[in-house]
Each structure stands twice: as structure tokens, then as C-alpha cells.
Amino acid sequence: MVDVAIDGIVHKGKPAELLIDLINRTGGSVPHVCYHPQLGPVQTCDTCMVEVNGRLVRACATGVADGMRISTKSAKASAAQVEAFDRILSNHMLYCTVCDNNNGNCTVHNTTKLLAIEHQRIPFRSKPYEVDNTNPFYRYDPDQCILCGRCVEACQNVEVNETLSINWEDPNPRVLWDGGSTIGESSCVSCGHCVTVCPCNALMEKTMLGHAGFLTSLKKSALSGMIDVVKGIEPETGYGSILQVSEAESAMREHRIRKTKTVCTYCGVGCSFDVWTKDRHILKVAPEHGPANGISTCVKGKFGWGHINSEDRLTTPLIREGDRFRQASWDKALNIVASRLSEIRANDGPDSLAFISSSKCTNEESYLMQKLARAVIGTNNVDNCSRYCQSPATMGLFRTVGYGGDSGSISDIEKADLVLIVGSNTAESHPVIATRVKSAHKLDGQKLIVSDLREHEMARRADVFLHPKPGTDLFWLNAITRYLLDNNLAHTKFLDQWANGLDEYRMSLEPFTMEAASRISGVPEETLKAVAHMIADAKAMCILWAMGVTQHTQGSDTSTAISNLLLITGNYMRPGTGAYPLRGHNNVQGASDHGSMPNMLPGYQLVNDPEVRQRFETGWKVKLPSTKGLDNHQMVEAIHGGKLKAMYLIGEEMSIVDSNANYVGDAFAKLDFFVVQDIFFSNTCRYADVVLPGAPSLEKEGTFTSTERRIQRLYQVLEPLEGSEPDWKIIQDVANRLGAGWHYQHPSEVMDEIASLTPMFAGVNYERLAGYRSLQWPVAADGTDEPLLYAKRFAFPDGKARLFPVSWIGPTDQPDSEFDLHLNNGRLLEHFHEGNLTYRTEGIREKTPDTFVEVSPELAEERGIQSGTWVQLVSRYGQVRVRALVTDRVHGRELYMPMNSVESPVNRLTSSHTDPVTNTPAYKETSVHLKILSEVGESPLPRINSRFGHPTPQNGVEVERKWRRPDYAPPGRVLVQLQTKK
Numbered sequence: 001m002v003d004v005a006i007d008g009i010v011h012k013g014k015p016a017e018l019l020i021d022l023i024n025r026t027g028g029s030v031p032h033v034c035y036h037p038q039l040g041p042v043q044t045c046d047t048c049m050v051e052v053n054g055r056l057v058r059a060c061a062t063g064v065a066d067g068m069r070i071s072t073k074s075a076k077a078s079a080a081q082v083e084a085f086d087r088i089l090s091n092h093m094l095y096c097t098v099c100d101n102n103n104g105n106c107t108v109h110n111t112t113k114l115l116a117i118e119h120q121r122i123p124f125r126s127k128p129y130e131v132d133n134t135n136p137f138y139r140y141d142p143d144q145c146i147l148c149g150r151c152v153e154a155c156q157n158v159e160v161n162e163t164l165s166i167n168w169e170d171p172n173p174r175v176l177w178d179g180g181s182t183i184g185e186s187s188c189v190s191c192g193h194c195v196t197v198c199p200c201n202a203l204m205e206k207t208m209l210g211h212a213g214f215l216t217s218l219k220k221s222a223l224s225g226m227i228d229v230v231k232g233i234e235p236e237t238g239y240g241s242i243l244q245v246s247e248a249e250s251a252m253r254e255h256r257i258r259k260t261k262t263v264c265t266y267c268g269v270g271c272s273f274d275v276w277t278k279d280r281h282i283l284k285v286a287p288e289h290g291p292a293n294g295i296s297t298c299v300k301g302k303f304g305w306g307h308i309n310s311e312d313r314l315t316t317p318l319i320r321e322g323d324r325f326r327q328a329s330w331d332k333a334l335n336i337v338a339s340r341l342s343e344i345r346a347n348d349g350p351d352s353l354a355f356i357s358s359s360k361c362t363n364e365e366s367y368l369m370q371k372l373a374r375a376v377i378g379t380n381n382v383d384n385c386s387r388y389c390q391s392p393a394t395m396g397l398f399r400t401v402g403y404g405g406d407s408g409s410i411s412d413i414e415k416a417d418l419v420l421i422v423g424s425n426t427a428e429s430h431p432v433i434a435t436r437v438k439s440a441h442k443l444d445g446q447k448l449i450v451s452d453l454r455e456h457e458m459a460r461r462a463d464v465f466l467h468p469k470p471g472t473d474l475f476w477l478n479a480i481t482r483y484l485l486d487n488n489l490a491h492t493k494f495l496d497q498w499a500n501g502l503d504e505y506r507m508s509l510e511p512f513t514m515e516a517a518s519r520i521s522g523v524p525e526e527t528l529k530a531v532a533h534m535i536a537d538a539k540a541m542c543i544l545w546a547m548g549v550t551q552h553t554q555g556s557d558t559s560t561a562i563s564n565l566l567l568i569t570g571n572y573m574r575p576g577t578g579a580y581p582l583r584g585h586n587n588v589q590g591a592s593d594h595g596s597m598p599n600m601l602p603g604y605q606l607v608n609d610p611e612v613r614q615r616f617e618t619g620w621k622v623k624l625p626s627t628k629g630l631d632n633h634q635m636v637e638a639i640h641g642g643k644l645k646a647m648y649l650i651g652e653e654m655s656i657v658d659s660n661a662n663y664v665g666d667a668f669a670k671l672d673f674f675v676v677q678d679i680f681f682s683n684t685c686r687y688a689d690v691v692l693p694g695a696p697s698l699e700k701e702g703t704f705t706s707t708e709r710r711i712q713r714l715y716q717v718l719e720p721l722e723g724s725e726p727d728w729k730i731i732q733d734v735a736n737r738l739g740a741g742w743h744y745q746h747p748s749e750v751m752d753e754i755a756s757l758t759p760m761f762a763g764v765n766y767e768r769l770a771g772y773r774s775l776q777w778p779v780a781a782d783g784t785d786e787p788l789l790y791a792k793r794f795a796f797p798d799g800k801a802r803l804f805p806v807s808w809i810g811p812t813d814q815p816d817s818e819f820d821l822h823l824n825n826g827r828l829l830e831h832f833h834e835g836n837l838t839y840r841t842e843g844i845r846e847k848t849p850d851t852f853v854e855v856s857p858e859l860a861e862e863r864g865i866q867s868g869t870w871v872q873l874v875s876r877y878g879q880v881r882v883r884a885l886v887t888d889r890v891h892g893r894e895l896y897m898p899m900n901s902v903e904s905p906v907n908r909l910t911s912s913h914t915d916p917v918t919n920t921p922a923y924k925e926t927s928v929h930l931k932i933l934s935e936v937g938e939s940p941l942p943r944i945n946s947r948f949g950h951p952t953p954q955n956g957v958e959v960e961r962k963w964r965r966p967d968y969a970p971p972g973r974v975l976v977q978l979q980t981k982k
């Protein structure tokens with residue numbers, strides 16, 4: 001710590017701390033417009049000028065040093081601050097009272113007040129550009145743009161989409177998209193970073209415009225008139241009194257605008273943010289304090305909330321009558337559910353019923369669902385959709401290090417020297433995690449290796465891109481591990497101290513030579529060796545993987561191989577290291593954590609462990625079944641086999657997202673009784689006997705657990721739409737009609753019960769999770785959590801990790817002369833899974849109206865396919881009709897189909913082959929035949945999709961270019977010259 005005097009008072013400054021942070025931290029104040037703690041120094045506004053030992057410096061760009069004497073209010077500093085701000089006002093018209101950004105947090109407004117500006121010395125000068133309204137979610141008004149460059153910094157260096165720049169050399173600089181395109185036709189992915197950090201109204205969410213203020217919905221002509229009046233009186237009254245009026249208006253808004261913290265409902269990154277609402281209208285999503293995301297979001301979290309007020313929402317229970325459904329009262333519907341479930345249990349036993357919980361629902365709801373299955377019905381037949389994606393990764397970690405979760409935090413991924421991504425389209429599936437990798441790679445010299453079939457964004461950015469043959473990751477990973485051991489590049493000290501089973505493991509690697517790996521994977525031996533050396537040289541490595549690994553017949557084994565490689569190289573137990581299976585759904589981690597699994601009670605406690613069962617039996621006051629139940633794959637088989645008669649499923653589009661969808665649909669049609677609880681009439685509802693309307697995340701309280709094991713609270717933003725109910729209440733109602741006698745008044749009580757029965761969550765409670773506070777499990781009773789797992793020991797009784805041998809079997813469903821093409825599938829940035837939620841946001845539908853099949857330029861030429869050609873894909877299990885998109889993202893005879901379609905779901909093509917360890921379907925092992933249909937349609941991706949844009953990478957806002965303008969001088973210098981003249 002160093003001693004720094006600020007305005008005569010000595011404070012302790014931290015080394016490398018910025019003056020602006022020290023001043024703010026110690027209760028001082030200095031104006032600052034372009035500085036944002038999450039962006040760092042942008043240095044465009046000059047309003048933060050302070051005097052340090054007699055020299056004017058920017059407080060946002062100067063580090064503290066011992067003995068500094070800082071004056072924030074000296075005449076020199078104050079004059080420089082005012083001069084700088086005057087220049088800003090020449091770019092911005094102050095019409096706060098009729099501005100939708102007049103919400104108490106406008107930096108321009110607040111700085112005008114802070115500096116007590118009464119009159120502008122430099123008059124406002126309009127810029128010769130039109131407002132750009134071409135993006136469906138936000139608009140840019142050049143006339144209001146103060147050229148602070150925050151948006152550019154955020155786009156270039158935080159999101160790293162590299163769309164924005166400022167043409168500093170132009171007589172009339174402005175923000176540019178792709179160097180001068182319209183926003184709509186640019187590479188902008190609508191992540192919203194720029195809008196979030198804009199300090200004024202130049203960039204605004206369209207949902208705010210005309211809705212936030214009391215006067216802002218007036219016609220443009222009326223608004224212009226009012227602005228003219230205000231401008232007319234300004235020379236006489238000064239800004240002081242005008243600002244008072246706008247502040248009164250702003251204060252009135254506080255009574256009608258609610259700002260409620262929630263957690264994103266889409267992917268597993270766990271972004272959290274405030275949702276601003278006026279009645280049921282969502283004004284905007286404001287990310288800032290989220291521990292996982294800060295100012296970051298992707299298009300879905302920032303703008304993808306059209307499902308909330310969609311007219312398609314279910315608002316009344318439905319009961320099947322023949323081929324139709326009729327509306328019913330809640331009482332009637334729930335009575336039918338209870339009586340039919342009771343009847344079937346009485347006739348066929350508890351194991352003739354099954355329960356599917358939702359990874360979109362809360363932890364508390366997942367807990368109640370498995371409690372309903374086990375404690376009320378008496379079966380362990382309960383599962384969730386982690387079976388379709390995450391179970392193999394969890395298994396790989398259970399086998400080797402003990403806990404089935406990411407071994408560190410997203411901040412560890414940022415810190416790593418080397419990130420290895422295997423089978424994950426991170427930029428589209430976990431966009432905010434991708435921003436952290438892209439930024440560390442761009443700015444901090446982090447190395448990036450990507451292995452994937454497709455040349456997606458992360459692959460294009462990688463230092464090394466591996467394109468192995470489908471389903472061969474296990475082989476090359478094991479070969480690299482063997483190479484490291486053979487060449488004394490393993491971390492032997494770490495292995496001696498922390499790993500068991502090295503000898504047996506080393507023997508198991510016998511077949512995995514580099515030569516064999518190259519032959520099987522198709523990756524040149526030299527490339528594999530280069531990768532091995534990069535891994536050996538890295539001081540800290542993280543491996544990220546996802547469904548490109550897990551959705552194979554050897555998903556568990558490949559996940560195990562990844563963890564083995566981390567152990568061999570000593571890449572556990574330290575910051576910046578570890579295993580990161582990227583969890584897909586917002587709460588897929590939590591759904592399993594809280595016991596919606598056929599073999600485990602909450603906290604991964606085995607159902608066949610008598611001590612565990614005894615604890616739950618005492619807590620729940622019932623006798624519990626002791627044998628493992630059916631997972632969701634086995635449930636489908638059991639329905640076909642006539643053993644499973646009834647199912648209760650919540651929030652899961654299983655008829656489309658399970659593999660071999662035709663087979664799954666046929667199974668559902670055979671059920672004696674099927675209850676589906678959802679917020680829309682999904683495809684799965686078509687098979688239901690009773691449909692119950694649940695509530696989406698914004699309409700309930702609870703917690704979600706993200707990929708980094710982070711438990712976060714969501715608060716109720718809106719009342720449940722009339723006629724729908726939060727899922728925890730519905731489950732409780734069903735349970736009570738079956739005689740359970742539950743009395744939960746609030747999800748916090750459910751969490752208290754979870755904590756009392758589950759050592760992993762012993763210290764979790766709602767107080768410790770209040771607001772933006774969060775906990776990363778395991779959480780000790782005193783509330784201590786573990787952002788970095790295994791800091792002291794691995795999660796096995798002796799504290800040591802276990803090297804777990806895996807052998808090579810190879811993928812199924814291989815191409816042959818009939819089914820000659822490999823079909824890969826996965827997500828698209830804009831949509832979530834089948835799109836039941838995201839298609840309800842108009843702007844998303846506009847940008848990505850449909851699914852398609854990606855075809856390589858080589859194959860397109862060979863077969864005469866263009867973007868827009870309708871093709872039929874036929875697999876051994878089904879067929880779909882879809883339009884082609886010709887793109888070099890895919891190579892050769894490999895196709896890719898995004899999963900966002902209910903009409904043509906890719907899972908009509910996928911098989912029932914599974915990973916034998918977890919029963920996770922081998923979605924990524926599908927061979928198809930492609931038949932060209934005669935029609936040629938429009939390209940399935942419209943021109944306004946970001947994929948057609950042309951980014952303009954640069955390092956941030958490049959303020960030096962502004963400083964080189966002939967008309968620029970730092971405000972202090974102007975001031976010094978003026979003073980000299982006087």
C-alpha cells in the first residue's frame with residue numbers, strides 16, 4: 001500500500017490502482033464520463049482531469065504512486081474538467097425531461113449537475129447523419145452521441161465482436177458498424193454490450209423508447225416543440241432550473257418503473273441482471289453486478305424475452321378429450337392428475353410411473369419433483385435432461401476428481417495461459433464465457449487451441465484449430481497424454497503427490513501412439529505433437545468441452561480422457577486451471593445437483609446408501625425406495641415395453657430434444673396417462689392427457705445453479721400470468737392431492753430443507769444469496785463456498801485424484817454407401833434449443849427465421865446445391881425437409897444442422913445409440929443421405945443476419961487517433977494557454 005494525498009487527506013492506495021478508483025473508493029468524487037470500471041481507461045472524455053504534483057493528468061489512466069499529491073478541485077483541475085465537459089455537450093442536446101434515459105443514471109445529466117454547468121460555451125452542433133433504426137432491438141442516434149467510445153471499447157475488447165469503431169479522422173466523427181454499414185446489415189450480434197454501457201441516450205433499447213418517461217411517448221413534432229422551448233429559456237435560466245424539472249420527472253418514474261434482479265433463463269453461463277418493467281412491459285435488461293457476467297449478455301439474455309407476454313402462453317389447464325383438448329379449472333385438472341397417478345400406482349406399482357424434471361426450472365422445483373417421485377409415489381424413476389448432454393462430463397469428473405462440476409470459475413478460464421476447447425461452439429452456445437476467452441486471447445496473450453468439426457468463430461480465432469474425424473477425440477487426447485508421459489513432459493511431482501493409479505493408467509495408453517492417433521483422427525502427427533508441447537509449456541491450462549464430446553457413444557470416456565490429461569499435466573488445484581464442462585441450460589447443473597436423477601438423492605447422495613436414505617426418510621417421514629430408477633432413455637424403452645404407464649413431465653420438450661424423436665413420440669402415444677407442465681403448448685403437449693400451465697423464470701422466485709456451480713437467486717419480476725402458476729406451487733398441489741401434506745409458503749423454505757439434508761449445500765440459504773450475492777458449491781454450514789474446487793484435496797476419501805483408464809471403441813452409425821454424409825448438430829447463437837422461447841421474440845425470428853443444414857462449398861459444387869435449395873435429409877431413423885446454407889464453416893462431407901426447429905427437428909434423424917455408461921444419446925453420430933428437392937427457396941439466413949457482416953477488429957477505441965486530430969488539444973493545455981493570454 002502507498003500513501004496518497006487526495007485534496008489534502010492522506011489515503012492508502014493499492015499498487016497499480018487507478019487514481020479514479022482510489023478517489024471513488026475513498027468517498028471523493030471526480031467527474032468521469034468515459035470511464036467504466038468494467039471497461040478500464042478509455043480516455044476519450046478528459047472530464048476526469050486532476051492535478052497530480054502540479055501536473056494535469058487523467059485520473060482514469062494514471063496509477064497511484066507513493067507520495068502523490070492529488071487535487072481534484074484545484075482551479076486548474078476544475079477548469080479542465082469543465083472545458084472537457086463543454087466539448088461533450090457540443091455533441092449532445094440536453095432534453096432530459098423528454099428523454100427515455102432520464103432515469104437518475106444518465107452520466108451526461110449527472111455530470112452536468114456535478115459540474116454545476118449553467119451554460120454551454122461551445123454550442124450544440126448537429127451531426128449530418130440519420131438515426132439508425134435498422135437493428136430490431138436497439139437504435140443509434142448520432143446527434144446524441146458524445147463520442148465517448150465506451151460502446152466501441154465494449155464491442156472490441158469485452159464482447160470482442162469487433163463491429164464498432166469511431167472514424168476519428170472524419171470532420172464529423174460518429175460510431176460506425178463494420179466501418180460504415182447499417183446496424184442491421186453489420187456483423188452486430190445484438191449482444192447489447194454497447195447499449196448497456198452507453199452513458200446517455202445515443203444507444204437505447206427500442207423497448208425503452210416512448211415507454212420510460214411520462215412525456216416521451218408524445219409525437220416527434222410535439223417533442224421537438226418542447227425541446228425548442230427548453231432550449232429557448234436556457235440562456236436566461238441556465239441549466240440548473242431545467243435540470244430540476246427533469247429530476248422531478250425522473251423521480252416520478254421511480255414509482256412506476258420496477259427494477260428486479262433475475263438470472264438468465266437460457267444457457268448455463270448464469271448471467272444475472274436487473275429487469276426494468278413498467279406494469280408487464282419489459283423496458284430493458286440491465287446487466288452490471290452479475291458475478292458471472294458484469295456488463296455482459298448475449299442477444300437472448302438482453303433481448304430474448306418475447307415469450308413472457310406472448311399471446312401463446314398457456315393460461316388454463318387443458319384436459320384431453322379424444323383427439324382434442326378442452327379447457328378445465330385447476331381443481332378439476334389437478335384432481336384428474338392425482339386420481340390417475342394414484343390409480344396407476346395402485347394397479348401397477350410405483351415403478352410404473354416416471355417423472356421428468358426441468359433444467360429450466362429452479363433448484364427448489366427440481367428438488368420438489370424428485371421428492372414427489374420418491375417420497376410421495378415411491379419410485380426412483382426421475383431424471384432431467386442432463387441425461388441428454390451433461391451426464392458423461394459429470395461421469396468423467398466423478399471417476400477422476402470426485403465432483404461433477406466445473407473445477408473453477410469463469411475467472412479461472414480468463415486467467416489461464418492456455419485454453420483448450422474440445423467440441424464446444426462456445427461463441428454461440430455459451431456466448432459470455434466466449435467473450436472472456438476471446439478477450440484474454442486478444443489482449444493478454446492467452447493461447448487458444450480448438451478442436452471441432454466446424455470452423456466456427458472460436459476455431460477461426462484459435463492459434464491451433466484441429467479438425468479430427470467425427471467421434472475420434474478420445475484417441476488424440478489419449479495419444480497426447482501418452483506422448484507427454486513418454487517424453488517426460490508430465491507433471492511428475494503433482495502426480496506423485498496427488499494422483500493414484502499411474503502405473504495401470506500408463507499401461508492403458510499403450511495403443512495410443514501419435515501415429516495411430518493421426519491415422520484415426522486424421523490430424524497430422526506434427527500438429528498433435530505441437531499441441532502436446534503447447535500443453536506442456538503452459539503454466540496453467542483450462543479445458544472446456546461440451547456436447548461435441550459428450551453426445552457420443554464414448555462421451556463419458558472422452559470426458560474422462562480430458563480429466564486424465566489435466567491430471568497428467570498438473571492442471572488442477574490452482575487458479576487458471578481445471579476442467580470446464582460447459583453446462584447447457586440455465587439450471588441443468590442444479591437439476592442434477594438437487595436429485596432429479598434415478599440413482600442419486602440431492603447432493604449426489606446414492607439412493608442405495610442406507611445411511612443417506614435413513615437421513616432423508618427421517619427428514620421426509622416416509623420409507624424410500626432403495627433401488628436405482630429408470631433414466632429418461634430407459635423410460636422411453638420401458639413405455640415401449642409396457643412397463644411404464646404414466647409420466648409427469650415439466651418444462652421439457654422431450655418429444656423433440658430426445659434422440660430418435662419418432663421413437664420417443666411413439667412411446668408417449670402409448671402412455672396410459674401423461675401430464676405435461678409447460679408455459680406453451682409444446683410439441684410434447686400433443687401427447688398429453690393433462691396440460692398444466694407453469695410460469696417462466698421472470699414470474700417466480702427460486703435459485704439457479706450455473707455452469708461454475710454458482711447458486712444465484714432470481715426474484716419475481718412479474719406476477720404469474722393469470723391462470724398460470726409457478727411450477728413449485730403446482731408440484732406441491734399435486735403432491736398434496738396425493739396425500740403429502742406439504743406446506744411450503746416460499747421457495748426459501750424448500751432451500752432450508754435442502755440444506756438440512758444435503759452436506760454439499762449445508763450453508764446455502766436465501767439470506768446468503770440476497771441480491772447479487774452467490775455461492776459456489778460445496779457450501780459449508782458456515783457459508784464458506786469453493787469457487788476453486790480441489791484447492792486442498794480431491795473429493796475422494798484419501799484426497800487424491802484417480803487416473804482412470806479408458807479404451808477406444810469408436811463411433812456408431814457410420815456413413816456407408818447409402819447414408820454417405822455425417823450430420824452434426826447443435827445450437828445457434830440466437831436460439832435456445834428447439835426455439836420454443838426464442839421464436840417468440842420477433843427480432844430473433846427476423847434475424848434467424850428457421851433452421852437449415854450447413855453444406856460445405858465442395859459438397860455444394862459436387863451436388864449442385866445453393867443456399868436456399870430445399871433438401872431432404874434421410875437417416876436410418878427418419879427424415880426432415882430443410883433448406884441448405886452453403887458455408888465454409890463445414891468441410892467436405894460433413895453437414896451441420898442447428899436444432900432450432902419444431903417443424904423439422906434434427907432429432908427425427910438421430911438414433912437411439914447411447915453412451916453405455918450414462919445412456920446419453922449419441923446425437924453427434926448420425927449418417928444421412930441427402931436428396932435434392934426441386935424447389936429453390938430464399939436463403940434460410942436473411943442478409944440481416946450478423947454472419948454476413950464484416951467486422952473491423954482494432955484494439956479498443958484507439959483514442960490516440962482522436963488525440964492526433966488537428967483540432968484536439970487536452971483541455972488543460974487550452975486552459976493554460978488562455979490563462980497565459982490573460
Ligand code: SF4
Nearest residue numbers: 155188189191192194
Ligand atoms: S456486437 Fe452489436 S450489440 Fe454487441 S457490442 Fe457490438 S455493436 Fe453492440
Ligand code: SF4
Nearest residue numbers: 145146148149151198
Ligand atoms: S453511442 Fe457509443 S460513443 Fe456514443 S455516447 Fe454512446 S457509448 Fe459513447
Ligand code: SF4
Nearest residue numbers: 264266267271298301
Ligand atoms: S443465454 Fe447464456 S450467455 Fe446469454 S445472457 Fe443468458 S446466461 Fe448469459
Ligand code: FES
Nearest residue numbers: 034045046048060
Ligand atoms: S473518464 Fe478519464 S478520460 Fe474519460
